[in-house]
Amino acid sequence: MRSEPANPAAANGSSALLAVSGLSKSYASFGAGSAAKQVLRNVGFRIDPQETVGIVGLSGAGKSTIGRIIAGLERADGGEIVYGGTSIGRLRGAARRRATLGIEMIFQDPYESLSARMRIGEIVAEPLVIRQTRRGDRAGLDRAVRSALAKVSLDPDRYASRYPHELSGGERQRVGLARAFVAEPRLVIADEPTSMLDSSLRLELLELMDRLRRDSGTATLFITHDLALTYRFCDRLLVLNEGEIVESGTPAQVIDHPTHPFTIRLIQALREFHG
């Protein structure tokens, strides 16, 4: 089996943007006699600067849990996360926020991920306000927001003062991209960013995300259940099965020469689906 080193941080932590090792997570189960459900087991991988790494797996495999733990929205039970040379897994509150300022997340559901009470311009400005990069420079902040909206093909004059409910799903996900990239992040975690959109819009949005990340030199963790997409958008691929990484490599290595029985089944299913 091709796999990541057991401890990627130790293997070459100095050049990795993100090094995750030994990550484990369980959720409590409800009901009499229910044992806790382990959703991640000894997960380890690294992401280098500017690299796009895909995580594929079936629904419930634990993909989103990995993204949410790295983004600080969940806490792991065990393991280590080193980001930009700093161990962030055990940091809390302001220290965690400071250490992870360069990490942004794009969520699956464009209907839920944008604050309903904020105007689009405010939503896009938020990462800059949090980083205080344009403190006291209102004109500079407006310029940055307008430029971010223009880069996702949303006319700032038409969209900046609207509210999310006035936009279509595709437009909202463009706002999500503008917000994620406005402050030139070092790492974007994209959790199934197009799975709620019509198939006609999916590729367009992913190509836009790919352009934004290339232009800004941003690394990406691309979470998807669609193996075929990783071929096009990922430098490396991790296959997650029931909370364990069972295979990793370039998409060509993994898809053309799978070695783990789960990956082989996944690829067979993909081939049958696409004829």
Ligand SMILES: Nc1ncnc2c1ncn2[C@@H]1O[C@H](COP(=O)(O)OP(=O)(O)OP(=O)(O)O)[C@@H](O)[C@H]1O
């Ligand atoms: N807050 C939670 N409490 C209890 N169980 C949870 C919680 N969050 C996730 N789970 C469970 O953990 C498992 C992994 O969920 P996760 O969302 O990470 O999977 P996924 O691979 O992203 O799936 P999908 O592709 O369907 O989004 C699932 O069985 C899910 O029900």
